[in-house]
Each structure stands twice: as structure tokens, then as C-alpha cells.
Amino acid sequence: MKKAILFCLVLLLGSVAGVAGAADPYPSSPISLIVAYTPGGATDFQARIVSMPAGEERYFGQPIVIVNKPGAGGMTAWNWCVEKGGKDGYTLVSYNMPHLIAQSIVSKPSFTADSFIPVANWGADPAVLIVPKKSPLKNVKEFVEYAKANPGKVTINGAGLYVGHHIATLQLEKAAGIKLTYIPEKGGTDAFQAVYSNKVMAGFNNLADAFRNTDNLNILAIADTKRHEFLPDVPTFQELGYDIDDASVNYRGYCFVKGVSQEAVDKAIKVAPAMFNDPMVVKKMKESGSPLKVMNNVETQKMFNSQKAKLEVLLKDLVKK
Amino acid sequence: MLETLQHMGNLLSLGNFLVLLLGSVGGIFFGAMPGLSPTMAVALLVPFTFYMDATTGLILLGSVYTSAVAGGAITAVLINIPGAPASIATLLDGHPMAKKGEGQQALYIAFVGSLIGGVCGVLALILLTPPLAAFALSFGPSELFWVSVFGITVIAGLSDGRLIKGLFGGVLGMLISCIGYSPMLGEPRFVFHDTLISGIAMVPALIGLFAIPQVLDLAAEVHLQVTKNKYMPKKGVFWPTVRKFREWWKTVVIGNIVGIIIGIIPGAGGQVAGLINYDQARKMSKHPETFGTGEPEGVVASEVSNNATVGAALIPLLTLGVPGSPTAAVLLGGLLIHGLFPGPELFGKHADITYTFIAGMLVAQFFMCGIGLLFARYSHAIMNIPNLIMMASVVILAVIGTYCVQNNMDDVIVMFALGLLMYLGAKAEFPSAPVVLGVILGPIAEESFLRGKMIAETDVGVFSYFFTGGINLLFIALSVGSLAWGLYGEHSRHRKRQNAQAASAAAA
Numbered sequence: 158m159k160k161a162i163l164f165c166l167v168l169l170l171g172s173v174a175g176v177a178g179a180a181d182p183y184p185s186s187p188i189s190l191i192v193a194y195t196p197g198g199a200t201d202f203q204a205r206i207v208s209m210p211a212g213e214e215r216y217f218g219q220p221i222v223i224v225n226k227p228g229a230g231g232m233t234a235w236n237w238c239v240e241k242g243g244k245d246g247y248t249l250v251s252y253n254m255p256h257l258i259a260q261s262i263v264s265k266p267s268f269t270a271d272s273f274i275p276v277a278n279w280g281a282d283p284a285v286l287i288v289p290k291k292s293p294l295k296n297v298k299e300f301v302e303y304a305k306a307n308p309g310k311v312t313i314n315g316a317g318l319y320v321g322h323h324i325a326t327l328q329l330e331k332a333a334g335i336k337l338t339y340i341p342e343k344g345g346t347d348a349f350q351a352v353y354s355n356k357v358m359a360g361f362n363n364l365a366d367a368f369r370n371t372d373n374l375n376i377l378a379i380a381d382t383k384r385h386e387f388l389p390d391v392p393t394f395q396e397l398g399y400d401i402d403d404a405s406v407n408y409r410g411y412c413f414v415k416g417v418s419q420e421a422v423d424k425a426i427k428v429a430p431a432m433f434n435d436p437m438v439v440k441k442m443k444e445s446g447s448p449l450k451v452m453n454n455v456e457t458q459k460m461f462n463s464q465k466a467k468l469e470v471l472l473k474d475l476v477k478k
Numbered sequence: 479m480l481e482t483l484q485h486m487g488n489l490l491s492l493g494n495f496l497v498l499l500l501g502s503v504g505g506i507f508f509g510a511m512p513g514l515s516p517t518m519a520v521a522l523l524v525p526f527t528f529y530m531d532a533t534t535g536l537i538l539l540g541s542v543y544t545s546a547v548a549g550g551a552i553t554a555v556l557i558n559i560p561g562a563p564a565s566i567a568t569l570l571d572g573h574p575m576a577k578k579g580e581g582q583q584a585l586y587i588a589f590v591g592s593l594i595g596g597v598c599g600v601l602a603l604i605l606l607t608p609p610l611a612a613f614a615l616s617f618g619p620s621e622l623f624w625v626s627v628f629g630i631t632v633i634a635g636l637s638d639g640r641l642i643k644g645l646f647g648g649v650l651g652m653l654i655s656c657i658g659y660s661p662m663l664g665e666p667r668f669v670f671h672d673t674l675i676s677g678i679a680m681v682p683a684l685i686g687l688f689a690i691p692q693v694l695d696l697a698a699e700v701h702l703q704v705t706k707n708k709y710m711p712k713k714g715v716f717w718p719t720v721r722k723f724r725e726w727w728k729t730v731v732i733g734n735i736v737g738i739i740i741g742i743i744p745g746a747g748g749q750v751a752g753l754i755n756y757d758q759a760r761k762m763s764k765h766p767e768t769f770g771t772g773e774p775e776g777v778v779a780s781e782v783s784n785n786a787t788v789g790a791a792l793i794p795l796l797t798l799g800v801p802g803s804p805t806a807a808v809l810l811g812g813l814l815i816h817g818l819f820p821g822p823e824l825f826g827k828h829a830d831i832t833y834t835f836i837a838g839m840l841v842a843q844f845f846m847c848g849i850g851l852l853f854a855r856y857s858h859a860i861m862n863i864p865n866l867i868m869m870a871s872v873v874i875l876a877v878i879g880t881y882c883v884q885n886n887m888d889d890v891i892v893m894f895a896l897g898l899l900m901y902l903g904a905k906a907e908f909p910s911a912p913v914v915l916g917v918i919l920g921p922i923a924e925e926s927f928l929r930g931k932m933i934a935e936t937d938v939g940v941f942s943y944f945f946t947g948g949i950n951l952l953f954i955a956l957s958v959g960s961l962a963w964g965l966y967g968e969h970s971r972h973r974k975r976q977n978a979q980a981a982s983a984a985a986a
Binding site: 195196197201202205206209224225226227228229230232233236237263264309310311312317318319338340341342343344346347349350351353354356357366369370372373441444445446447 | 517518520521522524525528615616617618619658659661662663664666672675676677679744745794798799800801807808809810811814815816817819820821822884885886925929932933935936937
């Protein structure tokens with residue numbers, strides 16, 4: 158008899174637990190967000206701002222915890238996510254475009270753009286062409302003419318290899334038919350310092366950082382398809398007659414690794430864009446001078462596809478054998 | 479200067495005062511935990527300042543930065559692991575002092591030294607910002623390259639008379655730092671296994687090289703030592719210890735100069751300053767042979783100059799948005815989140831916040847020192863921990879500290895592997911400090927050389943790019959001088975030893 162009661166109890170408990178498990182909607186515990194860069198960098202900083210309201214009931218209802226996995230320009234984190242990362246829906250990944258796609262094309266790591274399911278995009282930071290305040294080159298036309306007259310002699314820097322700034326440099330070389338010497342720096346602020354102090358002749362850098370520093374440098378043009386609200390007077394390259402599109406724009410957002418449950422994806426694509434548009438997020442992003450650009454999963458997927466197509470052409474010659 | 483004094487009053491509000499206290503206590507704790515470097519501490523706290531007003535938030539970040547750099551000395555002295563990268567040079571003499579039972583004095587010296595350095599660094603920030611900011615901008619790839627070469631010449635001083643082995647260790651350290659993707663060319667180097675793809679980060683290397691040999695040494699002795707010395711807090715040693723600073727005035731002055739210069743140079747932080755000044759102190763000393771065996775002056779040299787970098791690193795940050803150290807780079811996020819953009823506006827429109835922040839940094843130095851001294855008084859508690867428990871705790875701290883740098887288990891494997899290698903190396907009398915120096919300076923030297931070479935090739939050519947210009951020549955001269963002095967010192971000590979041996983042989 159005792160055994161039978163015990164059996165029934167176990168059965169009952171089991172079924173209760175089973176019901177509880179099934180009824181427990183995603184997410185039932187905190188979610189990790191893998192950030193591929195060091196704490197305090199622009200991506201980490203913005204990821205922390207946009208993820209702040211995640212704990213509210215109308216969004217995820219669970220906090221999002223930032224986990225930094227820096228290294229190899231982002232590849233360490235993205236490789237880890239694809240190879241070892243959890244597919245239970247509790248591991249969100251922050252992507253940086255065009256870095257992720259450019260690295261997947263050039264270095265052939267474990268991931269490609271197709272390894273990820275886009276959830277939502279929060280930021281878009283176009284690259285701008287900057288020169289030191291004292292530079293004799295005052296506009297893009299003078300810059301291109303000088304570079305034509307001195308092939309390979311113009312030094313231009315950016316935040317590293319195969320990041321948006323590098324892509325923009327390659328595009329400018331192609332569009333204007335010039336040869337530049339690209340200097341990869343350790344990060345965006347290091348690149349700025351070299352431009353301020355005339356150690357290099359020009360640079361591509363983040364619009365968000367450049368517009369705060371117009372005391373020390375001149376901004377010649379934006380590598381995007383339209384002008385930016387922060388810098389209404391700065392023309393785009395297209396306006397000036399150079400065929401440079403938005404392939405170098407630094408997009409940031411959430412994605413999942415393929416294979417995550419549909420329930421998690423459905424929930425995340427619904428709440429993430431709304432969370433990025435939360436008034437508190439909008440205010441903090443604006444105060445810190447970080448350009449916000451919220452896109453839902455469909456728009457983000459479109460951006461993934463178009464950047465991939467453009468970069469495959471642009472980086473064809475750089476692919477490692 | 480006056481502006482800062484005027485804003486000192488703002489610190490007296492209850493909220494700001496509590497935050498200052500909390501930041502100092504927390505900072506010392508962060509600093510003492512291996513792996514939780516000052517950079518990490520500030521980065522983790524930036525999001526918390528979202529909810530504070532700008533002044534309070536910045537006071538918190540500033541006080542944590544200051545205390546974390548100093549707090550690293552605790553672990554360095556008591557258990558021979560640099561709690562923060564800046565305290566590498568501190569352990570070279572700090573731990574031998576602790577072994578002799580002078581841990582309490584070593585910590586008194588470390589915190590009073592930190593106070594002096596910290597205050598001088600902040601005073602440089604208050605008084606000399608305009609000229610020094612311009613100086614920071616004159617450091618390009620070639621200048622940074624020569625600074626790192628100057629740092630490398632310190633190897634002789636860290637080798638304890640085993641120059642060849644020290645040089646070998648330095649080269650090994652540089653090779654270790656090459657592992658992973660080349661930042662300049664994007665090529666993977668020495669990546670024999672996926673574990674190594676992201677390279678060997680500095681903090682795991684530091685922990686592995688210092689902590690693991692230490693644990694293995696303790697383990698080897700554990701059966702020998704049945705009864706351990708019982709340490710008691712010593713009374714009346716504080717003033718005699720502090721009074722000795724008068725003898726060390728030269729080290730203190732040079733330490734401040736080194737710290738402030740290294741602090742404003744973007745790309746080199748407290749660890750470089752500490753090591754360079756340690757070496758200078760050893761060279762200037764009348765008894766260089768005592769360094770490495772528990773010489774208090776070595777602790778002073780390291781701690782004065784690593785804390786002098788803190789205020790100085792903020793000079794280019796606040797004026798130009800160019801951080802003078804990795805921690806200052808993270809602090810930039812703390813400014814931006816409140817809409818404070820570096821530049822003239824910070825000292826005009828937002829002067830109220832900025833000067834209160836700087837005043838907070840100044841006061842934080844005293845809080846840091848006070849809390850540190852209080853801790854030193856009770857440091858015997860850690861020294862009395864039985865070896866078996868100590869070994870286990872050090873291993874746990876080492877694993878946690880390594881893992882939390884990049885949340886990467888591969889780093890833990892690398893840390894243990896390096897530690898084992900260093901243990902075997904130490905058995906053959908290879909000193910560990912030069913290896914660490916190579917790990918720290920290798921990447922700076924390599925990247926700045928390649929970057930300089932790329933720029934030079936478009937312009938004046940590599941030779942004239944690296945060998946002309948005042949700062950380049952100055953650092954070349956300093957490097958040659960340091961190397962010559964180091965070699966001469968080694969040589970004369972060697973001869974003295976030989977003479978002594980010959981004399982004792984003759985006597986026998």
C-alpha cells in the first residue's frame with residue numbers, strides 16, 4: 158500500500174512538474190547576451206543601455222545579462238556561439254555588421270551570416286571621412302586629387318582590420334580610382350588620436366564619435382545613402398559623385414544562433430524592437446550621442462542579405478586561401 | 479586649481495560622501511581580487527551609474543579606479559599574485575617582505591606610497607592639464623615604440639643577476655604575446671589549437687605565471703613545515719615605517735615623474751610605470767643587491783608610480799577624449815552616458831560636474847590610503863592561514879580571476895599550462911618577471927613598430943621616421959643609457975662575486 162501511495166505521489170509530482178514546465182512561458186530565467194568586444198567599448202556600452210528595460214513584464218520579463226567574450230575582432234565570440242553556445246534561447250548574441258560578415262568572408266571561421274537568425278537591430282553608426290583640423294585638404298575633391306597625384310602616399314586609419322572603417326576605405330579606393338595606405342589601429346579612440354595629432358593624414362571613423370570632436374578635426378563626407386541628423390551639413394559620398402553606399406555602416410543588434418526553439422524566436426522578435434524604442438532607451442542613447450536605428454527581424458534579415466552580397470564582391474581579392 | 483577647491487564642498491553631501499567611501503572600499507576589494515582589474519571594475523560599474531546623477535556616478539567611478547589600482551598591492555604582498563596588473567613590480571619585493579614577517583610594513587609602505595603617487599597624479603591633472611594634453615598628442619607610433627623599447631631594457635634589472643635567463647624569458651614572453659590573430663595583418667600566428675585563437679590575454683598570463691608556481695612551491699614544502707609561524711599585528715611600526723620615506727625621496731620624486739609621463743601616454747598604463755620605476759630605483763640604489771629580497775624601497779617605487787598614472791591618464795581623456803590608459807578608456811563610457819563629452823565644454827558648461835569629479839579623485843586618494851592602512855593592520859589574518867587552505871584558495875582565486883576576464887574556459891587551461899611551464903622554469907632559475915614584461919610590452923612594441931613602418935613607407939622612410947624627432951631621440955638615449963648601466967652593474971657585481979669566491983678559496 159505504502160508503495161502504491163508513493164508511486165501515486167511520484168506520478169502526481171511528476172505530472173505537476175511536467176505541467177509547470179510546459180506552461181512556463183519563455184523566458185523563465187535570465188538571458189545572457191554575448192558581446193564580442195571588451196567592457197566599456199561602444200558596442201558593450203550601447204548593448205547595456207538597450208538591454209536595461211529587459212526585466213519589465215511587457216518586454217522579456219527577465220533581465221538580460223551582458224557576457225563579454227572579446228578577441229580576434231569579434232570572431233572569438235561568434236565562433237564560440239556557433240560551436241559551443243546554448244541553443245535553448247537563453248543565449249542572445251550581439252552582432253556587429255559589417256564586421257561579422259566581412260570576417261566570415263575573409264578568414265573563413267566556423268560561422269557565416271547564415272548561422273544566425275536576426276532578432277532586431279538597435280543601432281546604425283555610419284563611417285565618416287575625417288582629416289585633422291590643420292589639414293590642407295578641405296573637401297573630398299581635394300582629397301581625391303591629392304591621392305591621385307600621390308598614389309599610396311595617403312595614410313588613412315580606422316578601428317582595425319575588416320571593420321566598417323576598413324570597408325569604407327576599400328569602397329573609396331574603388332569608387333575614386335585611388336590607392337590609399339590603410340593603417341589598422343587598436344580601436345576607434347586610438348584611431349582618432351592619430352588623426353588629431355597629424356600622425357596619419359585621414360581616417361574613417363564612427364559618426365557618433367566624430368561629431369563630438371569637430372574642434373579637432375574636419376568631417377568631409379558620410380559613407381551612407383543619406384545625410385545624418387547629427388551632421389546635417391556634411392554631404393554623403395553619393396551626393397559628391399562617388400558610388401559608395403551603406404555597406405560600411407556599423408549596425409548593431411540582437412540575433413540567435415540557428416537551431417533555437419521557435420517559441421524563443423517568436424517572443425524575442427516581438428519584444429526586442431519595442432524595448433529598443435522604450436522612451437528611457439531612446440533618451441539615454443540620445444544623451445550619449447549614440448545613433449539609434451531600430452529595425453525588426455524582417456528588416457534586419459534584409460540588411461544582412463544586402464550587406465553580404467555587397468561585401469562578397471568588395472572583399473573578393475582579400476579572401477584567404 | 480581654485481575651481482577644484484571651490485567644488486570640494488560638493489563632496490560633503492551625504493550621498494556623495496557615502497559613494498566615495500563605498501567606491502574606495504569596493505575598489506580595494508576589486509583591486510585585491512586577481513582578475514578583477516581596475517579596468518574591469520570600472521566597466522562593470524558604468525551601468526550602475528545610469529541611475530545616479532552625473533556627479534555621484536563619476537565620483538564612484540573615480541574612487542573605484544584609484545582604489546583598485548592600489549588594492550592590487552594586497553594580494554601582491556600577501557600571496558604573491560598581482561591583484562591588478564599594475565602591482566606586478568610590487569610583489570617583487572613586497573612578497574619577500576611578507577615572507578620575512580614584514581607584510582604589515584610592506585602594506586603600510588604600499589598604501590602611503592600610493593597616496594603620494596595618487597595625489598601627485600591628480601595635482602598634475604589640476605595644474606598642468608593644458609601643456610600635458612599637448613604632450614600626449616605628440617606620442618605617435620614611433621614614440622610609443624621607443625617607450626616600449628625603454629621598458630624592455632628594464633629586463634636586466636628584473637633578472638636578479640641571471641641576465642641571459644632573463645633575456646630568454648623576455649623573448650619567450652614576447653612570443654607568447656604574438657599568439658592569436660595579428661592585429662595589423664589579420665593572420666593567425668602560432669594557433670596550433672582552437673584554444674589559442676583569441677591569443678593569450680594579459681591577466682590570465684599574469685595569474686598563471688605568478689600564482690601557479692607559488693602554489694606548487696607551497697605544495698612541495700607542505701610536509702616539511704609542521705608548525706607555521708604565528709603572526710601577530712605589530713604595534714608602533716607605522717610611524718617608523720613612514721619616516722623612512724625621507725630616505726626614499728629620490729625614488730618618490732622619480733616615481734611621480736615616471737608615473738605622470740607614462741600615465742598621459744595613450745597605450746601604456748600603470749604596470750609599465752611600476753616596472754620602469756622599480757628598475758630606476760634599483761639602479762639608483764646604493765645596495766641594488768637587496769632588491770628582490772624584500773627591499774622596502776622597491777615597493778615604494780612601484781606603488782608611487784602606478785598610482786601617479788591614475789590622475790595623469792585622465793588629462794588627455796578630459797581634454798581631448800583620448801584615454802591615457804585602458805581604464806580611462808572605460809571611464810569615457812561613464813562620461814558619455816551622462817551626456818558629458820570630453821573637450822572644452824567639460825571645463826565650461828559642465829565645469830560644476832568636472833571639478834567636483836576631480837576634487838572627488840583627490841579626496842578618494844586619502845580614503846584609499848586610510849582603508850588600505852586599516853586593512854594592513856589586520857593582514858596577519860591572511861598570513862596565518864594554514865598552507866593547505868592557502869593553496870586551495872589561491873587556486874580557486876586564480877581560476878575565477880582568469881575565467882571572468884573573458885568568460886572563457888580556454889583561458890583557464892592556458893593559465894594552468896603557463897603556470898606549470900613557469901614552475902619548471904623557476905626550478906632552472908628562470909625569473910618570472912621578465913616573461914611578464916615581454917607579455918606586456920611585446921604587443922605595444924610590435925604594433926607601434928608595424929604601424930610606424932606603414933606610415934613611414936608612404937613618407938620619409940623607416941629610418942628617419944624612427945630616428946628623428948626630440949622624443950624619439952630622448953627615449954633612444956634613455957634606452958641605451960639604461961641598458962649600459964644595467965650591463966655595467968651586472969658586470970661589476972659578477973666580478974665582485976668572483977673576487978669574493980677567489981678570496982674565500984684562497985683563505986681555505
